[in-house]
Amino acid sequence: MSNEATRENLTDKNSKRSTVAADKFYRIGLTACATLILVILIAMVAVMTQNSWLSIREFGFGFLFGQTWDPVKNQFGALPFIYGTIVSSILAIIIATPISVGVAIFLVEQAPKWLARPMAFLVELLAAIPSVVYGLWAIFVLAPLLRVYVQPFFQETLGFLPFFKGTPTGIGMMTGGIILAIMITPIITAVVRDVLEAVPVTQREASLALGATNWETTKIVLVNASSGIAGAIVLGLGRAIGETMAVTMIIGNRSEISASLFDPAYTIASVIANEFTEATGDLYLSALIEMGLILFLVTFIVNGLAKLLILSVSRKTEQGH
Numbered sequence: 001m002s003n004e005a006t007r008e009n010l011t012d013k014n015s016k017r018s019t020v021a022a023d024k025f026y027r028i029g030l031t032a033c034a035t036l037i038l039v040i041l042i043a044m045v046a047v048m049t050q051n052s053w054l055s056i057r058e059f060g061f062g063f064l065f066g067q068t069w070d071p072v073k074n075q076f077g078a079l080p081f082i083y084g085t086i087v088s089s090i091l092a093i094i095i096a097t098p099i100s101v102g103v104a105i106f107l108v109e110q111a112p113k114w115l116a117r118p119m120a121f122l123v124e125l126l127a128a129i130p131s132v133v134y135g136l137w138a139i140f141v142l143a144p145l146l147r148v149y150v151q152p153f154f155q156e157t158l159g160f161l162p163f164f165k166g167t168p169t170g171i172g173m174m175t176g177g178i179i180l181a182i183m184i185t186p187i188i189t190a191v192v193r194d195v196l197e198a199v200p201v202t203q204r205e206a207s208l209a210l211g212a213t214n215w216e217t218t219k220i221v222l223v224n225a226s227s228g229i230a231g232a233i234v235l236g237l238g239r240a241i242g243e244t245m246a247v248t249m250i251i252g253n254r255s256e257i258s259a260s261l262f263d264p265a266y267t268i269a270s271v272i273a274n275e276f277t278e279a280t281g282d283l284y285l286s287a288l289i290e291m292g293l294i295l296f297l298v299t300f301i302v303n304g305l306a307k308l309l310i311l312s313v314s315r316k317t318e319q320g321h
Helices: 002-051 054-061 077-112 113-125 131-158 171-197 201-209 214-226 226-242 245-250 266-279 282-320
Strands: none
Touching: 002 054, 002 282, 054 077, 077 113, 077 214, 077 245, 077 266, 113 171, 113 214, 113 282, 131 171, 131 245, 131 266, 171 226, 201 214, 214 226, 226 282, 245 266, 266 282
């Protein structure tokens, strides 16, 4: 009996040791993965800062506010590109958010299963289309449509506003914002749909049992899913800020700041894609790399503000409950 008890004790000890070793290995592995992401992030910032140091030393903070981009004279300013990136992304979010949320609500709350499943598949398929395909479609379909019908209508009805002045050409900030909205709509829709489906069915049943209408029940579901919806919008915004090819093909690529949505514009990603292979001078190349660093910082700041918005919405939701 004593030998059997000794064997059992040894077995238990060995089992505990192996469990402790597995837990330690598991913890080390997860820590290494998280640290790797942080190291990559720091390395990206360090490399971009090092390679853009010539431009930073030459122009300082004036680079952020300069409006002249003349590689021949070695004069570089990033403000028109920052303006184009932020305005086109905000325009895309304004257009895409109500459409995406509406489609997601329809798929989850209203559509029958035989219709919801194929529509959800089509939404996911739209998210997988390459951006260059969107750009080609925008050139041959969207731009002529805006030039002939949409922009003249806005000019006739709202031409007194600075946003709708100028010559309707179909190429410019409005077209870039719309194509971005089309591109991010499937992403936001897919995430919002998953968020709405995650809301417990019991909440819908309780609301209907109390005599609420379908619309009132949907509002309750939206309140409970508000933080997730905000996260989906942030994801779409991040895609819009960093989008390159489709915007490059349709936004006009002119370095200027204009209040009119009809005028051509330029984004940070577009100028890097267009001019990086042409940058022969060291200062020119350094300025383009600094543009990449600015794009990184703009994305970081926008996503940080969006995260604060999500936390604010979540706290208000919790207080409401």
